[in-house]
Amino acid sequence: MLNPKTLTTIKDLPLLAKTVVDGFMNGFNRSTLKGPGLEFSQYRSYQPGDDLRWLDWRMFARSDRYYIRESETETSISVRFLVDASASMNHDDDGIAKIAYAKMLVASLAWLANLQGDAVALNVFQDGKLFSLPSKPDPQHLQRLFYHLEQVKPGGQFTQPAHYKELFADNGRKELLVFITDMYQANGEIFSLLNTLAALRHEIIVFHLMGQNELDFNFKGYTTLEDMETGETIQVNAQTAKTVYKEKLKQHLDVIKAELLGKRIAYRMLSTSQPLDEALREFLVQRKKGLVQ
Template sequence: MAIKDLSLAAKTTISGFMAGINKSNVKGAGLEFSQYRSYQPGDDLRWLDWRMYARSDRYYIRESEIETSIAVRLVIDASASMKHRDGQFTKIEYARYVAACLGCLAHNQGDAVGLYVLQQQQVQALQPRKDPQHMARFYYQLEQIAPAGSFAAATQYKQLLTGETTRELLIVITDLYDRDGEIAQLLKTCSALRHEIIVLHLMGRNELEMDYSGYTALEDLETGEIVGISNRDAAGYRERMQQYLAAVRTQQLDQGIAYYLMPMNEPVDKALRDFLKQRNKIMR
């Protein structure tokens, strides 16, 4: 994350663990062998397996798994709570880096990449495309994100994210902080359209463990509300935090949404590698 050029940082990070984020189960003439099936009139003769014919005196078609190109929409929460700092980095800096890596990965495997930045004052939209010039705009827009206000209202993003009738992959990068259920409504709306949705939940280690030594009060970044804290609160806080995270995970899974907690003290390359491994297990 010390590399300021997002494009270079993303390429550096994903180097060495290139793994598809949308591997398809469609059968066809791909590279990875899947199964044999009996020849049917009209099948492409190029995919006949002559070795199987020599052994069995029957015609078999060799099928493989192929990868399909899809639209990957990266949705970034740019509300003021994303200015929260844990150590050297803020949530929005971590989110930028994660989005840059996933966008680079998707582009490299032929997917169209789009970017949507949601906040109260405005919604920025970069519709999914595949060309290299588009990726330059993608990285530029990521670098320009300036968190402010609360999360966007449904009237601002609904047409942008729900207009497509084809299934897409939506990756929502957020801290899930809202006061009136705005983020929950976004996820519910997109889920109803049968899009595949992944929520990457960013949390600072100091948030998870209530590690604010030296402080006696905290300010809500979106409302300005001041909350007093003390060391005596820590044990009860951690227990409530675990209950909250369990409830959030259950809520997302009940809607068919994949949920991944990303603590900000975890290196981005490790977090993404673990995320991709888990997703590949689910897709199999």
């Protein structure tokens, strides 16, 4: 159910998100995902006004008294999704564009975050503009996020740095930032954004999307390659260029990974052919790590 090709047949984004999360959580212990704490350290007596979801019914069965499980840490946080909507995100492999995969990924992670009681927010970087949807925890706000996500149509280049420090530090609260991008940048503008965000001490996960055809370079004969953001073209002999291409690609990915990990930014490269469960698992690992530090 988490296969991207299968998921593209679901046109309703909320339904797709629910399908992905339900599939991912099959066999998963839901109690570790929900509530005001991933772990709890003690019980206390029930007080009027307490959330009834955190009553421990086993304790009630043993003692005939109501107890609330208390969390060691308050885990409700703000999760902000940053989406690269530059023209290169239109890159298609086997009928799945990077932007389509990005939308499925953001929708699923936002559903999961909302399930955990987290506030969600959305920023879209596109052709000199920056769309912002503020952070709120309620289900109605989640529907707004889905609506704006559905409207995203990639074009132009990635937004140049503009007052990022003021934009992402205005509430003074640390957030979990989930950045979905293909890491295509003309002048280091994506690194500039991430440098600023890391300096603000936010927890950051970067999901680097690539088409499987980009990873394999499985073209034959002479091929014309076009830069989707500048329109420039180049002809290459795919057979002779493949070995050099793969070496250069490995060097490129190693540089990106080293640059981000050096700033304590979690990094995961995903092929658009990969099931979404790997991304959801990485999200939960990083979320929990940020909460217990």
